[in-house]
Amino acid sequence: MSALTTQLKETPGALIECDDDPEAVYELLCAKGWSDGLPVIPPTPERVERMLGFCDRDLDQPVVRIPPRFGAATPVRVAANAVMAGCKPEYFPLVLLALEALAEEQYNLYGTQATTHPCTPMLIFNGPVAREVGLNSGHNVMGNYHRANAAIGRAVRLALVNIGAAIPGTGDMATAGTPAKFTFCVAENEAANPWQPLHVELGYPAEASTVTVVAAEGPHNVNDHESLSAEGILTMIAGTMATTGSNNAYYASQPVLAFGPEHAATVASGGFSKAQVKQWLFDHATIPMSRWSPDNIARRFRRRQAEQYANAPLDTPIHMWAKPDDLIVIVAGGAGKHSQYVPTFGVTRAATRALKRADGTLVKSVQELKRA
Amino acid sequence: MAQLTKRGVLAAVVCSDSFMKLGKAQSKVFGVPDLPLLEIKHPLGGLDMETVRARAEVALPQLLKFIKASRAQKTPETQA
Numbered sequence: 001m002s003a004l005t006t007q008l009k010e011t012p013g014a015l016i017e018c019d020d021d022p023e024a025v026y027e028l029l030c031a032k033g034w035s036d037g038l039p040v041i042p043p044t045p046e047r048v049e050r051m052l053g054f055c056d057r058d059l060d061q062p063v064v065r066i067p068p069r070f071g072a073a074t075p076v077r078v079a080a081n082a083v084m085a086g087c088k089p090e091y092f093p094l095v096l097l098a099l100e101a102l103a104e105e106q107y108n109l110y111g112t113q114a115t116t117h118p119c120t121p122m123l124i125f126n127g128p129v130a131r132e133v134g135l136n137s138g139h140n141v142m143g144n145y146h147r148a149n150a151a152i153g154r155a156v157r158l159a160l161v162n163i164g165a166a167i168p169g170t171g172d173m174a175t176a177g178t179p180a181k182f183t184f185c186v187a188e189n190e191a192a193n194p195w196q197p198l199h200v201e202l203g204y205p206a207e208a209s210t211v212t213v214v215a216a217e218g219p220h221n222v223n224d225h226e227s228l229s230a231e232g233i234l235t236m237i238a239g240t241m242a243t244t245g246s247n248n249a250y251y252a253s254q255p256v257l258a259f260g261p262e263h264a265a266t267v268a269s270g271g272f273s274k275a276q277v278k279q280w281l282f283d284h285a286t287i288p289m290s291r292w293s294p295d296n297i298a299r300r301f302r303r304r305q306a307e308q309y310a311n312a313p314l315d316t317p318i319h320m321w322a323k324p325d326d327l328i329v330i331v332a333g334g335a336g337k338h339s340q341y342v343p344t345f346g347v348t349r350a351a352t353r354a355l356k357r358a359d360g361t362l363v364k365s366v367q368e369l370k371r372a
Numbered sequence: 373m374a375q376l377t378k379r380g381v382l383a384a385v386v387c388s389d390s391f392m393k394l395g396k397a398q399s400k401v402f403g404v405p406d407l408p409l410l411e412i413k414h415p416l417g418g419l420d421m422e423t424v425r426a427r428a429e430v431a432l433p434q435l436l437k438f439i440k441a442s443r444a445q446k447t448p449e450t451q452a
Contacts, residue, residue, distance in 0.1 A: 068394070069401055114394060170393045 004052070004059070004076070005045040015045070029084075034162050036154065036182060040084035051079040053089045054369045055096070056358045063096055064103035066164030067110040068171040073099055073163050078155070081162055085155035090133050090366045091148055094211065095155045097355050098123050101213040102156070106349035112215040113166045117247060118178040119345035121160075122216035122256065123153055123185040124330060126199035127209030129355055129366050135187035139334030142186060142219050142258075153183030180218040186332050192261035193331040194268030201274065202352055208362050209355040214256055214328065215348040219340035224263065230270025233263050233339075234280050240341050241285040241320050244292055250300065251346030252322035257281070258332040258340040274329050282324035286317035374402035382442055383407070386431050388414035410434040 008014040018028050025042040029035045041047065052059060055075050062072035071077075075096065082095050102109050102121055112119050125135050136146035144150065166172040174181075190197040199210040224236040237257065248255045257277075259267070267277060289301055289312065301309040301318075309316065321327055328350060332340070355363040363369060376383040387395040387409040399407040410431040419427070 068398060165397070170397055173391065173394060 002045065002049050004049045007060075008045050008076075018042070033167060035084075036158060036161065038182070040158075041086055043080040043083040047083045048076060048079045051082050051087065051089050051092050052076070053371050054092045054366060055079070055371065056369050057096070064099050066099070066103070066113075066160060068114050069163070069165035071163035071165065073159060077163055078159050081158040082151075082155040085158050086147065086151040087155050088133070088147070088151075091152050091155070093355060093363070093366055093369050094125065094129065094133065094152050095159070097353055098152070098156050098211050098213060099159060101211050101351045101353040102160075104351040104353075107213060107215065107351045108345075108348045109164075111347050112345050113160060113164060114171060114173050115345060116173050116175045117345050118174050118176055118217055119215040119348075120178055120181040120184055121153075121156060122180070122214040122342060123156065124198060124212040124214065124256075124328075125185070125187045125210070126190065126197050126204075126212070127355075128207060128364060129209035130187040132366055135185070137187035137189040137332055141189070141332045141334070142184070142340060149185045149187075150183050153185030156185075157181060157183060178218045180216065184216060184218075186258070188330045189261060189332050189334075192264065194264055195274040195329075195331075198328065198330050199352065199354075204352075204354055205362070207364055209364075210352050211355075212328070212350055212352040214254065214342070214350045215345035216256065217343045217345075219258070219342050222263075222339045222341055223337065224339075225337040227266070230267040230272050231280075233267055234272075234277065234284065237263075237339060237341065238281055238285040241281065241343075242287045243343075244287060244296075246320060246343045247346040248321045248343050249287070249318055250305075252326065253344045253346050253348055254326045254328050254350050255321055255344050256328045256330065256340075256342035258330050258342065260333045260336055260339045261331055262335065262337055263339045264331045275325070277329055278327045279324045281327060282319060282321065285320040287320075288315045289318055290314040292318075374399065374404040374407060377404045377407055382439060384410050384435055384438055386410045386412060386416075388412055388416050390414035408434070408438045410438075 018025055026039045029040060052075060057063060057075050059075045062074050064073045066073050078096060079092060082092050133148050135148045160166045188197050198212055199208055200206050204210055220240055222237050222240045224233050227233045227236060289297055357363055357368060373383040373385050385395060385407060389411055392409060392411060395409045399405050412427045412430050416427060
């Protein structure tokens with residue numbers, strides 16, 4: 001018997017017996033509420049122990065606490081969720097890294113877990129480890145099929161539910177939620193990025209492996225097969241961004257623009273730096289205040305934001321986010337004339353963390369985290 | 373509110389009926405399982421002032437009842 005199995009057997013409630021049958025396990029976990037509704041891999045002690053093969057932390061010390069229950073996310077508990085999600089052991093450091101980023105105060109995990117808004121963590125990975133574990137950054141980057149994207153994002157979501165108690169109607173009060181709550185995990189297509197990748201823009205070395213977490217809605221597509229210029233593509237993107245129902249119009253949060261590589265190439269060849277893209281879209285993704293309903297104008301703008309809008313004329317342009325640099329710009333996806341706009345929750349800021357060893361040095365390969 | 377309660381300040385939370393489960397769960401999480409939740413009808417957002425007043429009229433008697441009960445509990449200890 002392994003050391004972990006012995007330890008779990010001595011911990012009340014840590015082990016439950018079940019028939020060794022996939023359907024029985026599925027039924028049991030759904031009945032307990034320990035699921036996202038889809039079948040899972042049974043988290044047996046042996047599988048959990050294998051998952052922990054790529055973890056250099058104390059196995060029973062909380063890495064973070066996950067609200068609203070503030071459950072202790074120990075490596076053992078997170079590993080059980082990673083097994084359930086279908087993770088390979090080498091994905092596990094990225095699951096822990098994402099949870100650490102989500103726990104940073106500016107992200108407001110409590111608010112994003114419990115809100116009525118349909119947000120969920122969008123995980124954006126950069127750097128060599130993302131490539132090493134096979135995270136997809138190309139075709140269908142926000143869709144199905146690729147195991148690392150599916151399982152890492154799902155493991156984080158399962159931890160938010162099973163450890164944090166983000167249970168619909170009790171701890172997760174989303175009015176409708178979003179299909180992105182099953183998983184929303186991408187790698188940036190750094191090879192197709194004509195600008196600096198996100199982590200380098202944020203000050204990390206190119207060889208760092210990072211995750212950036214954003215409290216995101218599902219992606220909104222921008223189809224533009226016709227524009228031949230940078231300004232043309234940016235005009236279409238600005239039009240997709242400018243919607244009156246978006247939280248980003250009211251709060252200082254950070255939406256994401258994921259350029260498809262072809263759109264990015266056209267915009268960059270038009271001489272636009274990433275900073276200029278952000279400024280151009282800030283200036284052009286606007287809506288005149290008159291487009292909101294009279295009650296919204298009276299209550300949200302004239303009263304709640306009186307300092308700015310108490311006496312503003314009705315044609316005052318409302319920007320879709322607070323400051324130009326608040327827009328997060330990445331490049332993701334494969335061939336095709338599409339980009340994705342990802343609006344976000346209101347009271348939240350993105351958080352970025354680099355994958356490091358226990359001694360604080362940057363991890364260049366996930367193999368460095370393999371237990372002896 | 374949980375922090376105020378722990379410091380001995382009388383505190384209560386106005387909670388709409390749709391959020392009562394969350395309110396009760398969070399009271400336990402924050403170590404104040406008896407934190408009074410003043411239940412009003414959902415929603416509270418997007419209401420005109422007249423409807424907000426009607427909600428307040430439902431919450432206020434609950435608040436007064438809580439304050440009176442708390443005082444009644446405290447009085448014997450104070451006298452002792």
